[in-house]
Amino acid sequence: MTLKELTKIIEYYGTQSDCWPEVDRGAALNLIATDSDAKQMRSQYMQLEALLDQHQVPEFPNLESRILNQNLPARRKALLDKLLDWLLPATSAKLLWRPVLVACMPLLFGVVVGNFFNFGVNIEYIETAEYWEDELYLLSLNDYPESQF
């Protein structure tokens, strides 16, 4: 390992060896033990970290109460979310009738609509057609020669 590589490791992961990548740790520690420049460089970064740790943040004594006492807005849910919440409630299995009801809706709708609209299907025509089929069937049973028609 070179000094440049060790510098990168320290800059990326800090001076504590247990934070370094395992694959490089042994070689890095070995370099520090044998190279005075590496040792000095690490010591400078250790000084810097110690100085950074001294940099304190002031207390915010009223911040917690300010956040907790603020008026929290009522969160508006989208219509689709509301519908899905009603349809698939996460709380109780007793409300299982809701998805069942929704699943039956197309069937009920079909029955109701089917009662009121014929969608172009002429029932009288069907009856007439059935009538003529019967007539032809009866005629076919008679044993008249063709010349009589």
Added chain:
Amino acid sequence: MTDEELMLAIGNRDESAFHIVVRTHQNSLSHYVFRILGNQKDTEDITQETFLRLWKNAEKWQPAKSKLTTWLHRIAHNLCIDHVRKKSNAETEELDDSSATGSELNTALEQSNDLKRLSIAMGSLHENQKNALVLCHYQGFSNKEAAKIMGISVKAVESSMARAKRSLRKLLISSEAHNNKSNKAQL
């Protein structure tokens, strides 16, 4: 209660769950925001706004993607970035006189002690450098988590942090040299 349970409860407008989350994360978030903005009033505003966003968007948190603390820091990070940019736009005229600002910084650095120097130098770091340093050194996030919070690659975080540390180390070395010089002069 786990974070998932707390967030589910907040999604169902449970204020007591919200209070627990605020008490758990308020210190860490306010410290982060203060280290980025360096201003007590702005820190309080941004921290409050972060928790308000948590209340409004609790259901958007995806536990599989990030820890709650990472998600909260990301919200705070974005708010800080917006705040800094708005502020810098408003102060464009003052920033035009950048040579004066630079010389003021140098004078301040020469006249102050190590800790004050460090504080001034940190204030002069680039936005990404400062964020990477604060998230990894002070907030204890890994480089990967810091990258998620900042919305950049891990390589970019490492490079930003290396640059920040390098410039602060230079400052420390020059400070030592300055101290040695003044000690010799006194002798």
